[in-house]
Amino acid sequence: MRDVALLARVSNKTVSNVVNDHPHVHPETRARVQRAIAELGYRPNLSARGLRSGRTGVIGLAVPDLRQTYFAELADAVLAAAERRNLGVIVGQVGVDREHEIAVLANGLRQTDGLLFSPEKLGTEDRGLLDGVEYPLVLLGERIFGGPTDHVTMHNVEAARAAVEHLVGLGRRRIAVLGAHPDHRSGQLRPSDLRVRGYREALAAAGLPEDPRLEREVAPWLPEDGAAATRRLLAEGIEVDAIFTLNDTLAVGALRALGEAGRRVPEDVAVIGFDDITLGRFTLPSLSSIDPGRDEIAETAVAMLVERIAWGAGSGHAPRLHKAAFRVVARESTVGPGASAHPAGTA
Amino acid sequence: MRDVALLARVSNKTVSNVVNDHPHVHPETRARVQRAIAELGYRPNLSARGLRSGRTGVIGLAVPDLRQTYFAELADAVLAAAERRNLGVIVGQVGVDREHEIAVLANGLRQTDGLLFSPEKLGTEDRGLLDGVEYPLVLLGERIFGGPTDHVTMHNVEAARAAVEHLVGLGRRRIAVLGAHPDHRSGQLRPSDLRVRGYREALAAAGLPEDPRLEREVAPWLPEDGAAATRRLLAEGIEVDAIFTLNDTLAVGALRALGEAGRRVPEDVAVIGFDDITLGRFTLPSLSSIDPGRDEIAETAVAMLVERIAWGAGSGHAPRLHKAAFRVVARESTVGPGASAHPAGTA
DNA sequence: TTGAAAGCGCTAACAA
DNA sequence: TTGTTAGCGCTTTCAA
Numbered sequence: 001m002r003d004v005a006l007l008a009r010v011s012n013k014t015v016s017n018v019v020n021d022h023p024h025v026h027p028e029t030r031a032r033v034q035r036a037i038a039e040l041g042y043r044p045n046l047s048a049r050g051l052r053s054g055r056t057g058v059i060g061l062a063v064p065d066l067r068q069t070y071f072a073e074l075a076d077a078v079l080a081a082a083e084r085r086n087l088g089v090i091v092g093q094v095g096v097d098r099e100h101e102i103a104v105l106a107n108g109l110r111q112t113d114g115l116l117f118s119p120e121k122l123g124t125e126d127r128g129l130l131d132g133v134e135y136p137l138v139l140l141g142e143r144i145f146g147g148p149t150d151h152v153t154m155h156n157v158e159a160a161r162a163a164v165e166h167l168v169g170l171g172r173r174r175i176a177v178l179g180a181h182p183d184h185r186s187g188q189l190r191p192s193d194l195r196v197r198g199y200r201e202a203l204a205a206a207g208l209p210e211d212p213r214l215e216r217e218v219a220p221w222l223p224e225d226g227a228a229a230t231r232r233l234l235a236e237g238i239e240v241d242a243i244f245t246l247n248d249t250l251a252v253g254a255l256r257a258l259g260e261a262g263r264r265v266p267e268d269v270a271v272i273g274f275d276d277i278t279l280g281r282f283t284l285p286s287l288s289s290i291d292p293g294r295d296e297i298a299e300t301a302v303a304m305l306v307e308r309i310a311w312g313a314g315s316g317h318a319p320r321l322h323k324a325a326f327r328v329v330a331r332e333s334t335v336g337p338g339a340s341a342h343p344a345g346t347a
Numbered sequence: 348m349r350d351v352a353l354l355a356r357v358s359n360k361t362v363s364n365v366v367n368d369h370p371h372v373h374p375e376t377r378a379r380v381q382r383a384i385a386e387l388g389y390r391p392n393l394s395a396r397g398l399r400s401g402r403t404g405v406i407g408l409a410v411p412d413l414r415q416t417y418f419a420e421l422a423d424a425v426l427a428a429a430e431r432r433n434l435g436v437i438v439g440q441v442g443v444d445r446e447h448e449i450a451v452l453a454n455g456l457r458q459t460d461g462l463l464f465s466p467e468k469l470g471t472e473d474r475g476l477l478d479g480v481e482y483p484l485v486l487l488g489e490r491i492f493g494g495p496t497d498h499v500t501m502h503n504v505e506a507a508r509a510a511v512e513h514l515v516g517l518g519r520r521r522i523a524v525l526g527a528h529p530d531h532r533s534g535q536l537r538p539s540d541l542r543v544r545g546y547r548e549a550l551a552a553a554g555l556p557e558d559p560r561l562e563r564e565v566a567p568w569l570p571e572d573g574a575a576a577t578r579r580l581l582a583e584g585i586e587v588d589a590i591f592t593l594n595d596t597l598a599v600g601a602l603r604a605l606g607e608a609g610r611r612v613p614e615d616v617a618v619i620g621f622d623d624i625t626l627g628r629f630t631l632p633s634l635s636s637i638d639p640g641r642d643e644i645a646e647t648a649v650a651m652l653v654e655r656i657a658w659g660a661g662s663g664h665a666p667r668l669h670k671a672a673f674r675v676v677a678r679e680s681t682v683g684p685g686a687s688a689h690p691a692g693t694a
Numbered sequence: 695t696t697g698a699a700a701g702c703g704c705t706a707a708c709a710a
Numbered sequence: 711t712t713g714t715t716a717g718c719g720c721t722t723t724c725a726a
Contacts, residue, residue, distance in 0.1 A: 001704070011714075016704070050398075252626060348720070
């Protein structure tokens with residue numbers, strides 16, 4: 001920088017002003033400086049800038065596991081949103097255990113300006129941990145409601161309800177749900193608990209009885225778990241004409257188990273998932289799902305974090321809650337071949 | 348840090364020594380400093396450390412697109428390998444266009460110690476760009492062979508050949524390949540070109556004739572492309588008893604198209620993919636594939652990059668090439684139900 | 695084994 | 711509109 005200043009015959013400060021697009025720089029001076037920058041191949045040292053300004057231009061994104069398609073696609077969307085704002089993103093995976101998540105919450109992800117955190121193990125009971133957080137933080141997902149931070153989430157209850165109403169509207173009456181948490185009476189607010197609630201609301205609204213044998217506890221939400229749960233369901237001889245899986249990877253397993261058992265989808269059993277992952281368009285049959293508004297979630301979360309960073313620590317701004325709009329995406333697994341996605345959306 | 352030093356009644360330097368686990372610190376002094384650190388909740392400022400030492404403790408990972416399952420799973424493995432070494436990872440997506448890839452190559456991903464780069468658009472003809480790179484760089488994938496950098500890749504030719512030999516071993520004679528690059532006579536060395544070469548070698552070794560109508564150009568490698576290519580293949584009435592798709596997402600689409608057309612897999616048409624993505628175990632039928640050694644690739648690449656970083660710039664160390672071991676993973680789409688993965692591996 | 699001093703490259707605050 | 715000064719927090723060098 002010193003060299004650039006010398007070559008352009010200006011001071012350090014002027015170089016800084018040009019680099020940072022400050023106003024009040026004479027066009028001619030600016031041009032001279034830019035020529036010097038190009039000539040010397042000067043590139044600002046971001047560590048020094050970070051040290052001086054207290055800003056790194058990098059945010060953290062902590063997700064449980066990129067191998068889960070939902071999180072990979074979420075990370076993709078967050079990266080895009082951050083790039084639009086010229087921010088770098090340090091990605092960390094924290095799903096292994098509780099201790100790891102607590103450590104990340106305590107420290108953030110290295111030297112960053114703020115953190116987008118999608119916890120998996122931490123729950124409402126850990127809300128107190130959030131009070132100790134001194135950096136800008138935006139929570140993603142459903143864990144830890146009511147804490148002192150911004151929170152971006154989806155309409156779990158309403159979307160699940162819409163999914164089941166979609167099945168009811170197609171005449172289905174024996175609707176199973178796969179993916180309830182083994183511990184789902186504990187008063188927690190996991191995605192699974194909320195989605196099961198939406199399922200029950202839809203049954204109630206349609207005048208259909210709840211049947212405990214149709215509410216299947218499944219964890220984790222991987223294809224093999226969906227397949228195993230579906231096999232068990234069929235083996236028990238329970239009458240079923242539709243399955244609502246709480247995410248799409250469970251649904252992939254369910255489709256597989258139904259195929260093995262010779263059940264036709266959707267004629268014998270309709271299937272709808274949740275997340276609208278890309279691959280769902282290409283299963284056989286293609287998978288109906290809930291589009292949870294992933295891009296909106298990512299964009300909103302990054303925007304909120306950037307605002308918090310600009311406000312500075314301890315600004316006392318009230319925590320905000322944003323719920324993204326969702327859509328029911330009807331494909332072959334519920335409405336059969338020739339179906340086109342009909343946006344039965346809401347928000 | 349100054350506060351810690353005062354509280355522990357030592358100098359800055361001693362605090363620094365303790366924080367960095369230097370030897371030659373008196374145990375008692377160390378304990379006193381650590382107590383002070385805990386009491387004050389001191390955490391080193393990584394920007395300052397980076398400014399002073401020239402190291403940031405962060406590496407960059409540039410991949411084309413996290414929504415492609417292969418890259419999401421690769422990123423997962425790289426993150427894990429980096430975390431073992433206490434390195435942060437800034438992830439960037441660069442697949443949009445050539446200009447973007449060139450920009451990333453010129454600058455790295457913000458302030459990092461080095462870059463793992465998996466280019467998509469840049470090719471052997473851009474090798475010259477690598478000469479201008481002044482930071483530690485390790486290339487992933489097949490583009491840009493023969494440049495002056497370390498390179499971690501897979502046995503594309505051999506693995507593709509093994510996949511086709513697997514099909515031949517099952518008695519298949521009319522084997523199509525999906526995913527050749529439209530421009531594959533150009534002498535480029537894309538993954539697709541190498542895998543097609545392996546396909547041809549296997550045919551030749553088995554005494555089977557090449558048939559241009561069986562070599563299908565498909566790009567990009569998304570499920571919809573695989574489905575479309577398969578539909579075209581069937582529509583043309585070409586006799587086929589096996590399909591080798593150059594990646595697994597193409598295979599998912601192929602399975603779908605075959606199912607639509609009423610062809611049984613593997614009885615009528617066997618299918619094998621490449622990448623061994625997680626979901627492949629749960630398609631119906633489950634998908635045979637090539638496990639390309641993803642964890643080995645990630646671990647080796649990070650290790651190489653860390654070495655280059657330690658050596659310092661312009662160390663003149665010769666470029667290295669590492670090819671990871673692969674395995675043929677046989678599942679239902681080639682050997683039918685009841686199949687168990689038989690490791691026909693090599694390296 | 696520990697301390698003192700210098701300075702990494704940049705920007706904030708102030709001055710001209 | 712531009713320049714001067716100071717210092718962000720750490721590690722390095724050299725000395726004790």
